[in-house]
Amino acid sequence: MFSLASTGTISRDGITNESLAHFQTAWPGEKIEKDDIFYYTYGLLHSPDYRTRYAESVYKNLPRIPRVKTAADFWAFSRAGRTLGDLHVNYETVERYPVTIKQGDLRLADIKNPEAFYRVTKWAFGKNGKEKDKTSVIYNGNITMQDIPLEAYDYVVNGKPALEWVMERQVVKVDKASGIENDANRYANETMNNPAYPLELFQPVITVSLRTMEIVRDLPKLEVME
Incomplete structure (x- = not known):
């Protein structure tokens, strides 16, 4: 308070x-x-x-x-x-989990227009046949993350994995009631001065999710006085 x-x-x-x-x-x-x-x-x-x-x-x-x-x-x-x-x-400052980028190491890429390159509208899981493949997340047409550990989805916040909250919120979406467009890219570019912010947010949340579940698994068995 x-x-x-x-x-x-x-x-x-x-x-x-x-x-x-x-x-x-x-x-x-x-x-x-x-x-x-x-x-x-x-x-x-x-x-x-x-x-x-x-x-x-x-x-x-x-x-x-x-x-x-x-x-x-x-x-x-x-x-x-x-x-x-x-x-x-402090989840934003936690070390980023080292996912594999299908298209190659972005640190070596020649990105002439970062705002366009990293623009995200809607995330999607990869596919394994007809089934969702949650080890793979399509960020946009330029970037697909791979080798995401499935156990990271075990950390659930308000009924949904923390990773899926990131995927749901870091998008471009129009509110049906007000007609107002919520654009995560605008926040990334204008507030964070980092067009890659939505992508880079996902990676530390993987780390937070894994560490959280490690800590939870080590908690004592609950034995109470009353």
Whole structure:
């Protein structure tokens, strides 16, 4: 939560003192601060065990945040949440996954008009016979990405793989209600000063997706106090 003051924007935590005491009393002697609880919660919300056990609560009410049985598990979830938070907030700066470009190494290409070369209107998956081939993504007529690991699609955000959110949003699309054209290329060229931005966004999201799932697989089994 943020608010504006005369000195600029200041941040305020969303953890109450009651919540802090609730967790501190669970493991006397542990030095638990509010940010530890924040990241614990973020890590916990990524736990497959948590999502299964509290599915109804998550979808219908405010998520229930239980205390795990051991301090070791608390810190494991908190550390995981901290790493996940850094990944997800700074996803644009994460290293790009080294996909193969079917047409060749773009770093060696003589691109005379980058805005035209990298212009994207609609992404598409490759084909394996009649089936979609998600290891291959057609960015535009000049660029097809290959060797995309299928496990990257396991990272799902709001019911859809994060990679598919990129493919859906980084396009040219007219809003039916307003008639306004949303053009990802305009943002890439005018705001990011990088015509290749939509393409280059897809690659770090592959890395984020893979790392996220690695962290999720290493989370402790969920055993709660109450």
